Amino acid sequence: MRLECRVNNQAVSVETAPMTRLIDLLREDLRLTGTKEGCGEGECGACTVLIDTKPACSCLVPAVQVQDAHVVTVEGLAKGEQLAAVQQAFLEFGGAQCGICTPGFLVMAQALLNEHPHPTREQVREALAGNLCRCTGYQKIVDAVENALAGAEHARQ
Amino acid sequence: MLASNAPVYTAKTLAQALQLRADHPEAVLLAGGTDVMVFLEADRLEAPAFLNLWGCEGLHGISEDGRKIGALCTWAELKEHPALPMALRACARTVGAAQIQARGTVGGNIANASPAGDSLPLWLAADARFTLQSLRGRREVAASDFFLGYRKTALAADEILVDIQLPVQKGELYYKKVGTRLAQAISKVVLGAYVHQEGGVVRELRVALGAVAPVPLRCRALEEALVGGPVRPELAALVHQDIRPIDDVRSSAHYRAKVAENILRTWLGSLRGC
Ligand SMILES: Cc1cc2nc3c(=O)[nH]c(=O)nc-3n(C[C@H](O)[C@H](O)[C@H](O)COP(=O)(O)OP(=O)(O)OC[C@H]3O[C@@H](n4cnc5c(N)ncnc54)[C@H](O)[C@@H]3O)c2cc1C
Ligand code: FES
Ligand code: FES
Numbered sequence: 001m002r003l004e005c006r007v008n009n010q011a012v013s014v015e016t017a018p019m020t021r022l023i024d025l026l027r028e029d030l031r032l033t034g035t036k037e038g039c040g041e042g043e044c045g046a047c048t049v050l051i052d053t054k055p056a057c058s059c060l061v062p063a064v065q066v067q068d069a070h071v072v073t074v075e076g077l078a079k080g081e082q083l084a085a086v087q088q089a090f091l092e093f094g095g096a097q098c099g100i101c102t103p104g105f106l107v108m109a110q111a112l113l114n115e116h117p118h119p120t121r122e123q124v125r126e127a128l129a130g131n132l133c134r135c136t137g138y139q140k141i142v143d144a145v146e147n148a149l150a151g152a153e154h155a156r157q
Numbered sequence: 158m159l160a161s162n163a164p165v166y167t168a169k170t171l172a173q174a175l176q177l178r179a180d181h182p183e184a185v186l187l188a189g190g191t192d193v194m195v196f197l198e199a200d201r202l203e204a205p206a207f208l209n210l211w212g213c214e215g216l217h218g219i220s221e222d223g224r225k226i227g228a229l230c231t232w233a234e235l236k237e238h239p240a241l242p243m244a245l246r247a248c249a250r251t252v253g254a255a256q257i258q259a260r261g262t263v264g265g266n267i268a269n270a271s272p273a274g275d276s277l278p279l280w281l282a283a284d285a286r287f288t289l290q291s292l293r294g295r296r297e298v299a300a301s302d303f304f305l306g307y308r309k310t311a312l313a314a315d316e317i318l319v320d321i322q323l324p325v326q327k328g329e330l331y332y333k334k335v336g337t338r339l340a341q342a343i344s345k346v347v348l349g350a351y352v353h354q355e356g357g358v359v360r361e362l363r364v365a366l367g368a369v370a371p372v373p374l375r376c377r378a379l380e381e382a383l384v385g386g387p388v389r390p391e392l393a394a395l396v397h398q399d400i401r402p403i404d405d406v407r408s409s410a411h412y413r414a415k416v417a418e419n420i421l422r423t424w425l426g427s428l429r430g431c
Contacts, residue, residue: 001165018164018165018209019162019163019165019197019207021194041195041198041199042194042253042257043341045254048256054233054259054260055256055259056256056259057191057256059194059198060260061190061194061260062165062187062190062207062209064165064207064209065187065190065209065212067167108255108256112255126255127255129255129340129341130253130254130255130256130340130341131254
């Protein structure tokens with residue numbers, strides 16, 4: 001099929017089998033390798049992307065279901081050289097160690113912050129419950145997300 | 158890596174969906190895909206073709222009074238809807254995690270008919286009715302008549318689940334899931350229950366359990382013993398007359414039976430004096 005959609009605000013038109021997993025389309029056809037595959041079955045959240053602003057595991061979405069949709073991957077969070085607030089916060093709070101889970105956490109955290117700019121710790125923990133990390137013990141990630149926008153506002157002042 | 162070359166038909170409207178369903182009864186329906194894609198990846202599903210319903214008009218939306226839920230509604234939508242019973246919204250919060258809730262649909266959970274499907278006991282407890290439609294027409298099936306066997310439902314090959322209807326309730330719905338952790342856990346035992354009491358007497362009671370038999374089922378012995386009298390938590394052990402738990406990777410039959418009895422006793426205990 002001819003798939004037409006937008007990825008990180010750019011129009012995309014590619015020939016693909018309709019049941020190709022979105023993660024394979026992103027990584028192999030579009031060479032956006034920021035999105036990682038951990039489990040391939042929806043459990044780990046490493047492959048999280050936004051589809052029309054909603055979080056989804058790209059390992060569970062067939063290409064045909066993003067026809068005409070807007071997909072945002074971790075590559076789409078920064079504005080040029082300017083990191084998104086949540087990325088900056090991960091750096092400051094030490095939210096990444098080996099980094100394999102980080103793209104998924106960043107995208108999921110961005111989805112939360114889009115809806116709740118000042119989430120409670122509970123909201124952060126619930127929103128990130130579908131993302132697994134084997135290194136950090138989660139506390140630093142939760143700290144980063146909880147303080148992401150506070151940090152950004154502080155920096156602007 | 159999965160790149161099935163099977164054809165995919167996409168329906169934009171319910172009328173198209175019904176026509177495509179009639180023309181291609183062999184096609185596997187695809188809603189949010191959170192069950193189908195996992196089966197495909199694990200090579201556990203033969204799919205000569207797919208019928209993609211994602212985005213199909215006419216299967217969305219929750220009525221303002223919360224009594225009609227479109228089959229394509231996601232758990233994220235249910236979680237937020239103010240008119241739905243709190244128990245149903247609580248259930249929505251326990252399905253997978255945010256990514257799964259944003260994509261997985263109510264209709265997919267029902268049609269998939271996993272014995273551990275989290276919402277299934279609630280539909281039985283609420284006495285919900287499912288609207289099934291094909292080119293031949295529309296029919297309503299009670300939740301208690303829908304689950305026929307292990308992953309076997311009353312859906313005919315040309316039918317689509319269109320919506321779920323909840324009757325007006327005088328009493329309260331209750332939901333309890335027991336899993337390994339809060340998020341992303343398949344239930345070891347899941348309870349959906351409904352009770353209507355008047356002056357300390359149980360007038361109406363429906364107790365349903367999941368993950369304790371090949372199908373979600375009603376605990377009839379317990380219901381019969383309690384209706385018409387006061388709430389008696391000590392009768393929770395009657396649950397063993399109806400359930401048939403098994404040992405599997407998630408849990409043992411013994412554990413499931415014990416937990417089913419315990420969560421029922423706790424719930425019944427909480428009702429006393431209501
Ligand atoms: C990581 C992970 C965690 C999960 N956690 C839970 C959990 O905690 N609790 C739980 O209950 N489930 C859980 N699930 C299973 C799944 O997410 C749910 O069952 C979900 O509601 C399925 O909906 P879907 O739209 O994705 O279904 P799909 O995968 O699209 O479809 C499922 C089945 O239903 C059929 N179908 C879909 N829509 C219709 C329709 N309208 N009419 C007729 N047939 C239809 C399909 O053909 C298919 O057989 C989890 C899955 C994953 C991957
Ligand atoms: S790779 Fe998609 S959730 Fe793990
Ligand atoms: S930083 Fe290594 S898995 Fe999270």
